[in-house]
Amino acid sequence: MSQLEHKTFEQKINRRDLIKLFGASVVAASGIFGASEKAFAKNAPNVVVLGGGVGGSSFAKYLRFANPDVKITLIEKHPEYITCFRSNDVIVGMHTLDELTFNHQVLQSKYKVNVLIDEVTGADFSKKTVKTAKGETLAYDKLVVSPGIDFKFADTEGFDAEVAAGKFPHAYKAGAKTLELRKQLINLPKGGTAIIAPPENPYRCPPGPYERASLFADYLKVHNPTAKLLVLDPKDRFTKDGPFKKAWERLYGFKTDNAMIEWVSGSEGGKVNRLDTKNMTVETDSGNHKADLINLIPNQRAGKLAQNLGLTNNSGWCPVDRNSMESLLHKEVYVLGDSTIADAMPKSGYSANSQAKVCAQAVSDTLQGNQLGKAVYANVCFSLAGENYGVSISAIYEVRDGLIQPKGGSAGVSPITDKAGLPILEATYQKNWQRNFVKDVFS
Ligand SMILES: Cc1cc2nc3c(=O)[nH]c(=O)nc-3n(C[C@H](O)[C@H](O)[C@H](O)COP(=O)(O)OP(=O)(O)OC[C@H]3O[C@@H](n4cnc5c(N)ncnc54)[C@H](O)[C@@H]3O)c2cc1C
Numbered sequence: 001m002s003q004l005e006h007k008t009f010e011q012k013i014n015r016r017d018l019i020k021l022f023g024a025s026v027v028a029a030s031g032i033f034g035a036s037e038k039a040f041a042k043n044a045p046n047v048v049v050l051g052g053g054v055g056g057s058s059f060a061k062y063l064r065f066a067n068p069d070v071k072i073t074l075i076e077k078h079p080e081y082i083t084c085f086r087s088n089d090v091i092v093g094m095h096t097l098d099e100l101t102f103n104h105q106v107l108q109s110k111y112k113v114n115v116l117i118d119e120v121t122g123a124d125f126s127k128k129t130v131k132t133a134k135g136e137t138l139a140y141d142k143l144v145v146s147p148g149i150d151f152k153f154a155d156t157e158g159f160d161a162e163v164a165a166g167k168f169p170h171a172y173k174a175g176a177k178t179l180e181l182r183k184q185l186i187n188l189p190k191g192g193t194a195i196i197a198p199p200e201n202p203y204r205c206p207p208g209p210y211e212r213a214s215l216f217a218d219y220l221k222v223h224n225p226t227a228k229l230l231v232l233d234p235k236d237r238f239t240k241d242g243p244f245k246k247a248w249e250r251l252y253g254f255k256t257d258n259a260m261i262e263w264v265s266g267s268e269g270g271k272v273n274r275l276d277t278k279n280m281t282v283e284t285d286s287g288n289h290k291a292d293l294i295n296l297i298p299n300q301r302a303g304k305l306a307q308n309l310g311l312t313n314n315s316g317w318c319p320v321d322r323n324s325m326e327s328l329l330h331k332e333v334y335v336l337g338d339s340t341i342a343d344a345m346p347k348s349g350y351s352a353n354s355q356a357k358v359c360a361q362a363v364s365d366t367l368q369g370n371q372l373g374k375a376v377y378a379n380v381c382f383s384l385a386g387e388n389y390g391v392s393i394s395a396i397y398e399v400r401d402g403l404i405q406p407k408g409g410s411a412g413v414s415p416i417t418d419k420a421g422l423p424i425l426e427a428t429y430q431k432n433w434q435r436n437f438v439k440d441v442f443s
Pocket of ligand 1 (some may be wrong): 084172173348352383
Protein backbone atom coordinates (compact mmCIF):
# COMPACT_ATOMS: atom_id res chain seq x y z
CA MET A 1 0.00 0.00 0.00
CA SER A 2 1.41 3.41 -0.92
CA GLN A 3 1.55 6.11 1.69
CA LEU A 4 -1.22 7.95 -0.10
CA GLU A 5 -3.56 4.99 0.12
CA HIS A 6 -3.00 4.79 3.88
CA LYS A 7 -6.21 6.46 5.09
CA THR A 8 -6.28 8.73 8.10
CA PHE A 9 -9.07 8.82 10.66
CA GLU A 10 -10.53 11.94 9.05
CA GLN A 11 -10.64 10.29 5.65
CA LYS A 12 -12.44 7.20 6.99
CA ILE A 13 -15.11 8.98 8.99
CA ASN A 14 -18.30 9.84 7.12
CA ARG A 15 -18.22 13.43 5.85
CA ARG A 16 -21.89 14.01 6.75
CA ASP A 17 -21.17 12.98 10.38
CA LEU A 18 -18.44 15.58 10.57
CA ILE A 19 -20.64 18.28 9.14
CA LYS A 20 -23.29 17.37 11.73
CA LEU A 21 -20.69 17.62 14.47
CA PHE A 22 -18.91 20.81 13.43
CA GLY A 23 -21.06 22.53 10.79
CA ALA A 24 -20.23 22.78 7.10
CA SER A 25 -18.19 25.96 7.22
CA VAL A 26 -15.96 24.68 10.03
CA VAL A 27 -15.33 21.44 8.14
CA ALA A 28 -14.62 23.37 4.97
CA ALA A 29 -12.27 25.83 6.60
CA SER A 30 -10.48 23.46 8.95
CA GLY A 31 -8.60 21.49 6.33
CA ILE A 32 -10.03 18.46 8.12
CA PHE A 33 -10.39 16.65 4.82
CA GLY A 34 -6.99 17.87 3.76
CA ALA A 35 -3.88 15.84 3.28
CA SER A 36 -2.74 14.66 6.67
CA GLU A 37 0.97 14.99 7.35
CA LYS A 38 0.88 11.24 8.09
CA ALA A 39 -0.10 10.42 4.53
CA PHE A 40 3.22 11.63 3.16
CA ALA A 41 6.82 10.62 3.69
CA LYS A 42 8.53 12.81 6.29
CA ASN A 43 11.02 14.06 3.74
CA ALA A 44 8.41 14.58 1.00
CA PRO A 45 8.96 17.97 -0.66
CA ASN A 46 6.68 20.80 0.43
CA VAL A 47 5.04 22.83 -2.31
CA VAL A 48 3.17 25.86 -1.02
CA VAL A 49 0.67 27.62 -3.29
CA LEU A 50 -0.44 31.19 -2.55
CA GLY A 51 -3.86 32.06 -3.96
CA GLY A 52 -6.65 29.58 -4.62
CA GLY A 53 -8.13 31.23 -7.70
CA VAL A 54 -7.83 29.79 -11.18
CA GLY A 55 -4.02 29.63 -11.36
CA GLY A 56 -3.40 28.35 -7.83
CA SER A 57 -6.21 25.78 -7.74
CA SER A 58 -5.40 24.41 -11.19
CA PHE A 59 -1.74 24.17 -10.25
CA ALA A 60 -2.45 22.25 -7.01
CA LYS A 61 -4.68 19.74 -8.79
CA TYR A 62 -2.32 19.17 -11.70
CA LEU A 63 0.75 18.91 -9.49
CA ARG A 64 -1.06 16.10 -7.70
CA PHE A 65 -1.60 14.36 -11.06
CA ALA A 66 2.09 14.80 -11.87
CA ASN A 67 3.35 13.76 -8.45
CA PRO A 68 1.38 11.73 -5.87
CA ASP A 69 4.11 11.98 -3.24
CA VAL A 70 4.63 15.69 -2.81
CA LYS A 71 2.98 17.66 0.04
CA ILE A 72 0.86 20.47 -1.32
CA THR A 73 -0.49 23.31 0.82
CA LEU A 74 -2.70 25.97 -0.72
CA ILE A 75 -3.32 29.22 1.16
CA GLU A 76 -6.35 31.26 0.09
CA LYS A 77 -7.76 34.22 1.96
CA HIS A 78 -11.44 33.61 1.09
CA PRO A 79 -13.34 30.40 1.92
CA GLU A 80 -15.20 30.71 -1.39
CA TYR A 81 -14.08 31.77 -4.82
CA ILE A 82 -16.42 33.67 -7.13
CA THR A 83 -15.40 33.45 -10.76
CA CYS A 84 -15.03 36.67 -12.71
CA PHE A 85 -15.89 34.75 -15.83
CA ARG A 86 -19.62 35.06 -16.38
CA SER A 87 -19.83 37.87 -13.79
CA ASN A 88 -20.89 40.21 -16.62
CA ASP A 89 -23.88 37.88 -17.03
CA VAL A 90 -24.75 38.41 -13.36
CA ILE A 91 -24.93 42.18 -13.91
CA VAL A 92 -27.64 41.67 -16.52
CA GLY A 93 -29.45 38.87 -14.68
CA MET A 94 -28.42 35.90 -16.82
CA HIS A 95 -26.68 34.16 -13.90
CA THR A 96 -26.64 34.44 -10.13
CA LEU A 97 -23.48 34.90 -8.08
CA ASP A 98 -24.25 31.57 -6.38
CA GLU A 99 -23.83 29.85 -9.73
CA LEU A 100 -20.34 31.31 -9.97
CA THR A 101 -19.26 30.38 -6.43
CA PHE A 102 -16.86 27.50 -5.78
CA ASN A 103 -14.71 26.18 -2.94
CA HIS A 104 -11.66 24.02 -2.43
CA GLN A 105 -13.23 20.96 -0.79
CA VAL A 106 -12.54 18.62 -3.70
CA LEU A 107 -8.93 19.78 -3.84
CA GLN A 108 -8.69 18.73 -0.20
CA SER A 109 -10.61 15.48 -0.24
CA LYS A 110 -9.76 14.08 -3.66
CA TYR A 111 -6.38 15.60 -4.45
CA LYS A 112 -4.97 15.66 -0.92
CA VAL A 113 -4.19 19.33 -0.97
CA ASN A 114 -4.00 20.89 2.47
CA VAL A 115 -6.12 24.03 2.10
CA LEU A 116 -5.65 26.84 4.62
CA ILE A 117 -8.07 29.74 4.65
CA ASP A 118 -5.74 32.53 5.68
CA GLU A 119 -4.10 35.62 4.23
CA VAL A 120 -0.45 35.46 3.26
CA THR A 121 1.35 38.48 4.67
CA GLY A 122 4.96 37.90 3.69
CA ALA A 123 7.73 35.52 2.73
CA ASP A 124 11.39 35.08 3.54
CA PHE A 125 12.99 33.73 0.41
CA SER A 126 16.35 33.09 2.12
CA LYS A 127 14.70 30.93 4.80
CA LYS A 128 12.11 29.58 2.33
CA THR A 129 9.16 30.38 4.57
CA VAL A 130 5.85 32.22 4.20
CA LYS A 131 3.89 33.99 6.94
CA THR A 132 0.15 34.37 7.31
CA ALA A 133 -2.21 36.77 9.07
CA LYS A 134 -3.23 34.04 11.53
CA GLY A 135 0.40 33.74 12.62
CA GLU A 136 1.41 30.59 10.72
CA THR A 137 4.92 30.21 9.34
CA LEU A 138 5.13 27.58 6.63
CA ALA A 139 8.30 26.18 5.11
CA TYR A 140 8.44 25.40 1.42
CA ASP A 141 10.73 23.76 -1.08
CA LYS A 142 8.89 25.34 -4.01
CA LEU A 143 6.59 28.33 -3.77
CA VAL A 144 3.88 29.09 -6.33
CA VAL A 145 2.17 32.49 -6.33
CA SER A 146 -1.06 33.27 -8.22
CA PRO A 147 -2.59 36.35 -6.56
CA GLY A 148 -4.49 37.88 -9.50
CA ILE A 149 -4.51 41.65 -10.03
CA ASP A 150 -4.36 44.96 -8.22
CA PHE A 151 -5.83 48.30 -9.42
CA LYS A 152 -4.00 51.54 -10.24
CA PHE A 153 -6.73 53.96 -9.17
CA ALA A 154 -4.31 56.88 -9.08
CA ASP A 155 -4.14 56.90 -12.91
CA THR A 156 -7.56 58.62 -12.92
CA GLU A 157 -7.96 61.78 -10.86
CA GLY A 158 -10.88 61.62 -8.45
CA PHE A 159 -10.94 57.81 -8.43
CA ASP A 160 -9.66 55.66 -5.57
CA ALA A 161 -10.45 52.43 -3.72
CA GLU A 162 -12.93 54.20 -1.45
CA VAL A 163 -14.84 55.73 -4.36
CA ALA A 164 -14.89 52.32 -6.04
CA ALA A 165 -16.16 50.74 -2.82
CA GLY A 166 -19.01 53.28 -2.82
CA LYS A 167 -21.15 54.39 -5.75
CA PHE A 168 -18.62 53.70 -8.52
CA PRO A 169 -17.99 49.94 -8.47
CA HIS A 170 -15.62 48.71 -11.17
CA ALA A 171 -16.91 45.16 -10.55
CA TYR A 172 -13.73 43.79 -12.07
CA LYS A 173 -13.36 41.33 -9.20
CA ALA A 174 -16.60 39.42 -8.87
CA GLY A 175 -18.61 39.70 -5.66
CA ALA A 176 -20.93 42.12 -3.89
CA LYS A 177 -19.92 44.96 -6.21
CA THR A 178 -21.11 42.95 -9.21
CA LEU A 179 -24.58 43.08 -7.65
CA GLU A 180 -24.21 46.80 -6.90
CA LEU A 181 -23.50 47.47 -10.57
CA ARG A 182 -26.52 45.34 -11.48
CA LYS A 183 -28.67 47.50 -9.22
CA GLN A 184 -27.37 50.64 -10.91
CA LEU A 185 -28.15 49.25 -14.35
CA ILE A 186 -31.68 48.28 -13.32
CA ASN A 187 -32.21 51.75 -11.79
CA LEU A 188 -30.86 53.66 -14.77
CA PRO A 189 -33.48 56.36 -15.47
CA LYS A 190 -35.57 55.87 -18.62
CA GLY A 191 -33.57 57.32 -21.51
CA GLY A 192 -30.54 57.75 -19.20
CA THR A 193 -26.86 57.44 -20.09
CA ALA A 194 -24.40 54.81 -18.88
CA ILE A 195 -20.64 55.04 -19.35
CA ILE A 196 -18.21 52.16 -19.42
CA ALA A 197 -14.53 53.14 -19.47
CA PRO A 198 -12.17 50.22 -20.22
CA PRO A 199 -8.57 50.32 -18.93
CA GLU A 200 -5.24 50.66 -20.72
CA ASN A 201 -3.41 47.46 -21.75
CA PRO A 202 -2.42 45.13 -20.20
CA TYR A 203 -5.31 44.09 -17.98
CA ARG A 204 -7.35 41.08 -16.85
CA CYS A 205 -9.67 39.66 -19.50
CA PRO A 206 -9.10 41.93 -22.53
CA PRO A 207 -12.61 41.35 -23.96
CA GLY A 208 -14.28 41.78 -20.54
CA PRO A 209 -15.21 45.50 -20.83
CA TYR A 210 -16.59 45.03 -24.36
CA GLU A 211 -18.57 41.97 -23.35
CA ARG A 212 -19.94 44.06 -20.47
CA ALA A 213 -20.84 46.89 -22.88
CA SER A 214 -22.58 44.40 -25.17
CA LEU A 215 -24.56 42.83 -22.36
CA PHE A 216 -25.53 46.26 -20.98
CA ALA A 217 -26.90 47.09 -24.44
CA ASP A 218 -28.63 43.71 -24.63
CA TYR A 219 -30.33 44.45 -21.31
CA LEU A 220 -31.21 48.07 -22.11
CA LYS A 221 -32.65 47.15 -25.50
CA VAL A 222 -35.40 45.28 -23.66
CA HIS A 223 -35.78 47.21 -20.39
CA ASN A 224 -34.82 50.78 -21.24
CA PRO A 225 -34.71 51.12 -25.04
CA THR A 226 -34.17 54.90 -25.14
CA ALA A 227 -31.10 54.70 -22.88
CA LYS A 228 -27.60 55.19 -24.31
CA LEU A 229 -24.30 53.51 -23.56
CA LEU A 230 -21.07 55.38 -24.11
CA VAL A 231 -17.80 53.40 -24.17
CA LEU A 232 -14.90 55.77 -23.46
CA ASP A 233 -11.72 53.96 -24.40
CA PRO A 234 -8.07 55.01 -24.00
CA LYS A 235 -7.23 52.58 -26.84
CA ASP A 236 -7.78 52.60 -30.61
CA ARG A 237 -8.15 48.84 -30.96
CA PHE A 238 -9.42 46.12 -28.69
CA THR A 239 -9.45 42.35 -28.85
CA LYS A 240 -12.05 40.88 -31.23
CA ASP A 241 -13.02 44.46 -32.18
CA GLY A 242 -14.06 43.35 -35.69
CA PRO A 243 -16.63 40.74 -34.61
CA PHE A 244 -17.72 42.82 -31.59
CA LYS A 245 -18.45 45.88 -33.74
CA LYS A 246 -20.23 43.73 -36.30
CA ALA A 247 -22.40 42.34 -33.50
CA TRP A 248 -23.08 45.88 -32.23
CA GLU A 249 -24.18 46.88 -35.74
CA ARG A 250 -26.44 43.86 -36.02
CA LEU A 251 -27.91 44.02 -32.54
CA TYR A 252 -27.67 47.59 -31.24
CA GLY A 253 -27.67 49.90 -34.29
CA PHE A 254 -23.99 50.78 -33.84
CA LYS A 255 -22.94 53.72 -36.05
CA THR A 256 -26.56 54.72 -36.82
CA ASP A 257 -28.54 57.67 -35.45
CA ASN A 258 -30.38 55.30 -33.13
CA ALA A 259 -27.25 53.55 -31.88
CA MET A 260 -27.57 52.17 -28.39
CA ILE A 261 -23.76 51.93 -28.10
CA GLU A 262 -21.33 54.67 -28.99
CA TRP A 263 -17.60 53.88 -28.79
CA VAL A 264 -15.04 56.70 -28.51
CA SER A 265 -11.49 55.54 -29.25
CA GLY A 266 -8.28 56.86 -27.68
CA SER A 267 -7.41 59.01 -30.68
CA GLU A 268 -10.93 60.45 -30.64
CA GLY A 269 -10.31 61.53 -27.02
CA GLY A 270 -11.88 58.58 -25.21
CA LYS A 271 -9.33 58.42 -22.37
CA VAL A 272 -10.89 59.34 -19.03
CA ASN A 273 -8.61 61.66 -17.05
CA ARG A 274 -10.85 62.66 -14.17
CA LEU A 275 -13.95 61.45 -12.39
CA ASP A 276 -16.18 64.12 -10.88
CA THR A 277 -18.31 62.09 -8.48
CA LYS A 278 -20.47 65.04 -7.36
CA ASN A 279 -21.56 66.00 -10.86
CA MET A 280 -21.59 62.43 -12.22
CA THR A 281 -19.23 63.55 -14.97
CA VAL A 282 -16.03 62.22 -16.49
CA GLU A 283 -13.44 64.45 -18.10
CA THR A 284 -11.79 63.05 -21.20
CA ASP A 285 -9.25 64.32 -23.74
CA SER A 286 -12.21 65.40 -25.90
CA GLY A 287 -14.46 67.00 -23.27
CA ASN A 288 -16.79 66.22 -20.39
CA HIS A 289 -19.49 63.56 -20.35
CA LYS A 290 -22.31 63.48 -17.81
CA ALA A 291 -24.01 60.16 -17.06
CA ASP A 292 -26.41 58.40 -14.71
CA LEU A 293 -24.15 55.37 -14.31
CA ILE A 294 -20.35 55.47 -14.55
CA ASN A 295 -18.41 52.22 -14.65
CA LEU A 296 -14.68 53.00 -14.69
CA ILE A 297 -12.48 49.93 -14.91
CA PRO A 298 -9.10 50.96 -13.48
CA ASN A 299 -5.69 50.29 -14.98
CA GLN A 300 -4.06 47.27 -13.44
CA ARG A 301 -0.86 45.66 -12.17
CA ALA A 302 0.14 42.38 -10.53
CA GLY A 303 -1.71 41.36 -7.35
CA LYS A 304 -0.60 43.15 -4.16
CA LEU A 305 0.94 39.98 -2.79
CA ALA A 306 3.24 39.68 -5.82
CA GLN A 307 4.25 43.34 -5.40
CA ASN A 308 4.88 42.94 -1.65
CA LEU A 309 6.97 39.82 -2.18
CA GLY A 310 9.20 41.67 -4.66
CA LEU A 311 8.17 39.56 -7.64
CA THR A 312 7.34 42.51 -9.93
CA ASN A 313 9.65 44.61 -12.09
CA ASN A 314 9.22 48.24 -13.22
CA SER A 315 6.29 47.29 -15.44
CA GLY A 316 4.25 46.36 -12.36
CA TRP A 317 4.04 42.74 -13.52
CA CYS A 318 6.09 39.61 -12.76
CA PRO A 319 8.81 38.47 -15.16
CA VAL A 320 8.97 34.66 -15.46
CA ASP A 321 10.88 31.96 -17.27
CA ARG A 322 8.61 31.18 -20.21
CA ASN A 323 9.13 27.41 -20.05
CA SER A 324 8.47 26.89 -16.35
CA MET A 325 6.83 30.08 -14.97
CA GLU A 326 9.67 30.33 -12.44
CA SER A 327 10.22 33.92 -11.34
CA LEU A 328 13.20 35.61 -12.99
CA LEU A 329 13.71 37.57 -9.76
CA HIS A 330 13.61 34.78 -7.15
CA LYS A 331 14.65 31.16 -7.59
CA GLU A 332 12.28 28.34 -6.52
CA VAL A 333 9.38 30.79 -6.66
CA TYR A 334 6.89 30.45 -9.52
CA VAL A 335 4.25 32.95 -10.59
CA LEU A 336 1.06 32.17 -12.49
CA GLY A 337 -1.89 33.84 -14.11
CA ASP A 338 -2.79 37.50 -14.38
CA SER A 339 0.21 38.69 -12.36
CA THR A 340 2.74 37.46 -14.92
CA ILE A 341 4.32 38.89 -18.02
CA ALA A 342 3.26 36.23 -20.51
CA ASP A 343 3.81 38.23 -23.71
CA ALA A 344 1.13 37.43 -26.28
CA MET A 345 -0.98 35.35 -23.89
CA PRO A 346 -3.94 37.36 -22.59
CA LYS A 347 -4.62 37.60 -18.88
CA SER A 348 -7.46 35.10 -18.80
CA GLY A 349 -8.61 32.21 -16.64
CA TYR A 350 -7.90 29.89 -19.54
CA SER A 351 -4.31 31.20 -19.73
CA ALA A 352 -3.84 30.91 -15.94
CA ASN A 353 -5.04 27.30 -16.08
CA SER A 354 -2.76 26.49 -19.02
CA GLN A 355 0.22 28.10 -17.29
CA ALA A 356 -0.61 26.16 -14.12
CA LYS A 357 -0.40 22.86 -16.02
CA VAL A 358 2.97 23.76 -17.56
CA CYS A 359 4.23 24.90 -14.16
CA ALA A 360 2.98 21.75 -12.38
CA GLN A 361 4.95 19.61 -14.81
CA ALA A 362 8.03 21.85 -14.45
CA VAL A 363 7.90 21.77 -10.63
CA SER A 364 7.41 18.01 -10.60
CA ASP A 365 10.25 17.49 -13.10
CA THR A 366 12.57 19.75 -11.11
CA LEU A 367 11.80 17.93 -7.86
CA GLN A 368 12.55 14.62 -9.54
CA GLY A 369 15.71 15.84 -11.23
CA ASN A 370 14.22 15.47 -14.72
CA GLN A 371 15.09 17.77 -17.57
CA LEU A 372 12.45 20.42 -18.29
CA GLY A 373 10.43 20.17 -21.47
CA LYS A 374 9.47 22.98 -23.82
CA ALA A 375 6.26 24.70 -22.84
CA VAL A 376 3.14 24.74 -25.01
CA TYR A 377 0.17 26.83 -23.84
CA ALA A 378 -3.38 27.39 -25.04
CA ASN A 379 -6.05 30.03 -24.66
CA VAL A 380 -9.60 30.56 -25.85
CA CYS A 381 -11.54 33.66 -24.81
CA PHE A 382 -15.26 33.34 -25.43
CA SER A 383 -17.45 36.41 -24.95
CA LEU A 384 -21.10 37.18 -25.35
CA ALA A 385 -21.94 40.13 -27.61
CA GLY A 386 -25.60 39.40 -26.87
CA GLU A 387 -27.38 36.69 -24.92
CA ASN A 388 -27.27 34.35 -27.93
CA TYR A 389 -24.39 35.88 -29.84
CA GLY A 390 -20.87 34.62 -29.12
CA VAL A 391 -17.47 35.81 -30.33
CA SER A 392 -14.16 34.13 -29.59
CA ILE A 393 -10.41 34.33 -30.02
CA SER A 394 -8.01 31.43 -29.59
CA ALA A 395 -4.42 30.34 -30.03
CA ILE A 396 -1.86 27.71 -29.13
CA TYR A 397 1.34 29.30 -27.86
CA GLU A 398 4.99 28.27 -27.95
CA VAL A 399 8.16 29.88 -26.65
CA ARG A 400 9.93 31.42 -29.62
CA ASP A 401 12.82 33.87 -29.50
CA GLY A 402 12.42 33.96 -25.72
CA LEU A 403 8.78 35.06 -25.85
CA ILE A 404 5.41 33.31 -25.59
CA GLN A 405 3.96 33.64 -29.09
CA PRO A 406 1.13 32.05 -31.08
CA LYS A 407 2.28 28.90 -32.83
CA GLY A 408 2.20 29.38 -36.60
CA GLY A 409 -1.33 29.23 -37.98
CA SER A 410 -2.99 28.37 -34.67
CA ALA A 411 -4.45 31.80 -33.85
CA GLY A 412 -8.01 32.61 -34.84
CA VAL A 413 -10.80 35.11 -34.24
CA SER A 414 -14.51 34.71 -35.02
CA PRO A 415 -15.29 35.83 -38.56
CA ILE A 416 -17.01 39.17 -39.13
CA THR A 417 -20.26 37.78 -40.43
CA ASP A 418 -23.87 38.60 -41.24
CA LYS A 419 -24.85 34.94 -40.97
CA ALA A 420 -27.09 33.88 -38.11
CA GLY A 421 -25.76 30.42 -37.24
CA LEU A 422 -22.15 30.84 -36.12
CA PRO A 423 -22.67 33.50 -33.39
CA ILE A 424 -25.47 31.35 -31.92
CA LEU A 425 -23.19 28.34 -31.93
CA GLU A 426 -20.37 30.35 -30.33
CA ALA A 427 -22.73 31.49 -27.56
CA THR A 428 -23.44 27.81 -26.87
CA TYR A 429 -19.70 26.99 -26.85
CA GLN A 430 -19.23 29.85 -24.40
CA LYS A 431 -21.80 28.50 -21.96
CA ASN A 432 -20.43 24.94 -22.22
CA TRP A 433 -16.86 26.17 -21.78
CA GLN A 434 -17.78 27.75 -18.46
CA ARG A 435 -19.35 24.51 -17.18
CA ASN A 436 -16.35 22.38 -18.21
CA PHE A 437 -13.72 24.84 -17.17
CA VAL A 438 -14.79 25.21 -13.55
CA LYS A 439 -14.74 21.40 -13.30
CA ASP A 440 -11.17 21.38 -14.56
CA VAL A 441 -10.18 23.92 -11.91
CA PHE A 442 -12.20 22.99 -8.82
CA SER A 443 -13.26 19.32 -9.09
C1 LIG B 1 -15.62 40.53 -16.16
C2 LIG B 1 -14.61 39.42 -16.35
C3 LIG B 1 -14.87 38.39 -17.22
C4 LIG B 1 -13.94 37.38 -17.41
N1 LIG B 1 -14.23 36.37 -18.30
C5 LIG B 1 -13.31 35.42 -18.55
C6 LIG B 1 -13.57 34.40 -19.50
O1 LIG B 1 -14.66 34.34 -20.10
N2 LIG B 1 -12.62 33.48 -19.71
C7 LIG B 1 -11.43 33.49 -19.06
O2 LIG B 1 -10.61 32.61 -19.31
N3 LIG B 1 -11.13 34.46 -18.15
C8 LIG B 1 -12.04 35.41 -17.89
N4 LIG B 1 -11.75 36.39 -16.96
C9 LIG B 1 -10.39 36.48 -16.37
C10 LIG B 1 -10.14 35.52 -15.21
O3 LIG B 1 -11.08 35.70 -14.18
C11 LIG B 1 -8.74 35.76 -14.64
O4 LIG B 1 -7.83 35.87 -15.71
C12 LIG B 1 -8.31 34.62 -13.73
O5 LIG B 1 -9.14 34.59 -12.60
C13 LIG B 1 -6.84 34.78 -13.31
O6 LIG B 1 -6.48 33.79 -12.40
P1 LIG B 1 -5.40 34.12 -11.26
O7 LIG B 1 -5.11 32.84 -10.57
O8 LIG B 1 -4.29 34.89 -11.85
O9 LIG B 1 -6.16 35.13 -10.30
P2 LIG B 1 -7.50 34.90 -9.45
O10 LIG B 1 -8.36 33.88 -10.09
O11 LIG B 1 -8.05 36.25 -9.19
O12 LIG B 1 -6.99 34.27 -8.08
C14 LIG B 1 -6.24 35.00 -7.17
C15 LIG B 1 -6.52 34.44 -5.79
O13 LIG B 1 -5.49 34.81 -4.89
C16 LIG B 1 -6.09 35.12 -3.65
N5 LIG B 1 -5.16 35.97 -2.92
C17 LIG B 1 -4.66 37.17 -3.29
N6 LIG B 1 -3.83 37.66 -2.35
C18 LIG B 1 -3.80 36.73 -1.35
C19 LIG B 1 -3.12 36.67 -0.10
N7 LIG B 1 -2.32 37.66 0.33
N8 LIG B 1 -3.31 35.58 0.67
C20 LIG B 1 -4.13 34.56 0.25
N9 LIG B 1 -4.80 34.59 -0.91
C21 LIG B 1 -4.63 35.65 -1.70
C22 LIG B 1 -7.39 35.81 -4.03
O14 LIG B 1 -8.31 35.80 -2.95
C23 LIG B 1 -7.84 34.98 -5.22
O15 LIG B 1 -8.68 33.90 -4.84
C24 LIG B 1 -12.71 37.41 -16.71
C25 LIG B 1 -12.44 38.46 -15.81
C26 LIG B 1 -13.39 39.46 -15.63
C27 LIG B 1 -13.08 40.57 -14.66
